[in-house]
Amino acid sequence: MKTKMMLRTILGVGCRLFRLQRNCPASILMWHRIINPEEESYPLEPGMYVRPESFRRQITFLKKHFTVIPLSEMLQKTASESITREKPYLAFTFDDGWLDNFENAFPLLMEEQTPATIFLPTAYIENKSEQEQLLFWTDKISMIASELSNEYINRYPPDYLPLDVQKAVRHFLSICKNTDAVSENINYFLAPFRPLIRPEREIAIQWLENEFHEQMLSHHRQRHISWEHAKTMAKSGIISFGIHSHQHNLQTELNPEEIQADYKKAVATFTEQQVPFIDAYCYPGGSYNDTTQMTLANAGVKNTIITTPNSYKETQPQIWGRVGIHEDISNSTAKLAFRLWRQ
């Protein structure tokens, strides 16, 4: 009884503070994968997933305390409109178009008639489910690390590769040799590659992929939705889509011509596939600067979406922050309330 009362107080205070903190019209939440991590063939980054049963609880809690509206509507709201409401506005978003969004999140969202927007990196979405899909470099590294951590690796990058690439690969292989705690330390395995400039990172990953091709085969399966899935979800009226670039590169690593070309390709792909999309561009990795903003403004984008909370800016395009929701910080309603209050 006591615990119940305490929990109710935490939730009440959390939500009230959450409302008071609103200095922007938006309360936008961000999820990635809705999956039980043990069902995946490689370790997932902790920030990447929420379990389906946690997600169900989150929907119930959020609907109780907020008015969940489509993101496209949220982008039209003013700050005062949301603050003065008994139940402030909230929008659900998902990044990357994971297949588990279709398999696990979509049925729950339908059941609860809760609108959500999924941001698609269009190069990763194929026409047919069975076609081989591209993978994010972070997932490739997790896959390789999960295979190599249990065996001694005696392969080294050749001298003709750039020095930074050789160093990163050697560092990665030495971590693989010396630890088997992949599932707990996946960020540790990704770390050697993060400081590399994009072309060098691509060389490093390519070398590892070729070298450990056989080990990668066991991980082969569909992970992103197909355009057919997108069409099914769009038809439901519950799910809308937004652009998450074409290639899912950090836009801050590209020059204006490359940013523009990538954006155009994403728009062309959505159009070709006849899947409607809303005027909201979600930055891969939340990474943006003045150049990316100016380039997207010139391309006609009105809203850009990032990954940090409390980041609303009335710039051109307008910048909208989001609160990331993942399992380790939100698998109970008390933790979720705390996360929202702390944002």
Ligand SMILES: [Zn+2]
């Ligand atoms: Zn992404």
